[in-house]
């Protein structure tokens with residue numbers, strides 16, 4: 001469970017370019033909830049996700065994960081629960097490292113990265129089996145640098161990397177914004193499948209209203225740093241795309 | 250000693266810097282300028298301790314510690330005070346100049362008649378051959394240790410730090426700590442290179458480190474060009490090619506000087522050579538596109 005209590009975020013406080021990215025916000029996201037976040041550019045969606053992941057610290061308020069106060073916990077410590085997929089496929093993987101090395105690091109997300117060699121044959125096999133699920137033939141290319149893959153392939157692998165280690169919360173910030181329609185479909189289906197299979201609590205930021213309708217069991221809409229709409233599963237199921245368009249005008 | 254043998258030995262001694270620069274480039278994406286100061290520091294510590302006839306093993310340990318200290322300082326300035334890595338390195342390098350001068354007490358210290366690494370271990374009666382083998386064994390040992398470390402889980406995390414900081418932080422790595430440790434390792438290697446070189450050339454000079462970062466960078470770039478060209482992904486081969494890069498670099502310099510170029514122009518030739526190898530891939534790329 002993620003509890004966001006009266007969280008505010010102001011960038012460049014007191015300066016001429018001060019921005020209130022998040023107004024006093026309260027949200028409770030229950031276990032295995034798949035929350036879709038929509039809203040115009042600059043409405044504070046990424047700021048909300050970044051506050052949960054710890055890559056930014058709130059100006060005011062508190063954040064709890066599974067009852068633990070994590071408000072001032074740095075990002076690398078919150079990785080105990082949280083994995084992320086970023087808008088930019090380059091951010092979620094290390095391009096110069098091999099696919100295998102990337103997966104090795106991901107398998108140690110919650111663990112200490114020590115002075116022993118962890119890549120052995122059984123680890124390779126485990127990675128190959130995981131990757132084979134995508135049906136892209138990447139399981140035969142695990143020694144290739146990550147940078148040689150397409151954006152869609154990298155996003156799909158980033159998703160699989162997240163479940164290499166114990167995971168509770170998955171944060172997806174426009175994971176398909178840079179992809180072609182076929183890759184979008186593959187990445188979204190993979191994400192949805194993993195969220196269900198591993199009972200993850202997930203947040204998905206998207207500008208694609210079709211995806212916003214198709215996936216998730218709760219939806220919120222943000223505008224100017226505030227949550228202005230919040231629909232549980234029952235209402236979300238009946239939602240039509242035309243209604244959602246009206247939210248934006 | 251034969252001109253090219255000297256160049257080969259220099260290349261081997263300086264290859265330790267190249268490995269150090271390779272590491273600092275992996276975590277920073279830019280070469281660490283502290284190198285100029287920590288190389289001299291390694292030489293200075295060696296010189297002083299040799300003249301006090303202290304055991305080689307103790308000298309090696311202290312040289313490693315001194316280099317690690319310099320790197321840690323740069324790392325702390327960059328991560329804790331949020332100073333740009335280039336500037337952090339320049340600051341420490343500048344401060345080290347005074348420290349080196351104070352430690353040495355003068356600008357040049359000859360070491361010629363002192364017992365050193367190459368005279369205290371005798372594998373061959375021919376001194377040149379002896380030196381070559383000791384340097385080779387030393388480099389193999391270092392390559393082995395660093396090659397191993399880079400393949401461990403810690404080493405993968407270190408290689409990823411400069412490559413994708415966002416990713417590595419979201420995977421639970423304290424990137425500040427990683428940068429400090431990486432710079433400490435990198436600069437202890439650089440100091441070890443100063444240790445080797447000062448004994449090989451038989452003196453310590455306060456200016457011996459000027460521009461040495463460029464030599465290390467040039468070697469790494471030659472190495473990486475070969476790595477990309479041969480599509481190498483193995484860590485062992487990468488380290489070997491970086492060492493080879495350093496040897497090629499010194500051989501080319503030696504060849505240039507043998508054509509009668511004034512030794513005073515050595516740094517100019519070095520800079521021009523690095524400029525050429527840095528720009529060559531770009532020029533051929535822009536022609537292709």
Ligand SMILES: Nc1ncnc2c1ncn2[C@@H]1O[C@H](COP(=O)(O)OP(=O)(O)OP(=O)(O)O)[C@@H](O)[C@H]1O
Pocket residue numbers: 011012019020021039040041042043044045046047048
């Ligand atoms: N690091 C930062 N420094 C200053 N201002 C920032 C920073 N990050 C975000 N902002 C500002 O905060 C506001 C909210 O930004 P945020 O990135 O959360 O929007 P968003 O809803 O994710 O938009 P988009 O749909 O374009 O991704 C914007 O006005 C943005 O300019």
Ligand SMILES: [Mg+2]
Pocket residue numbers: 045046047173
């Ligand atoms: Mg955003």
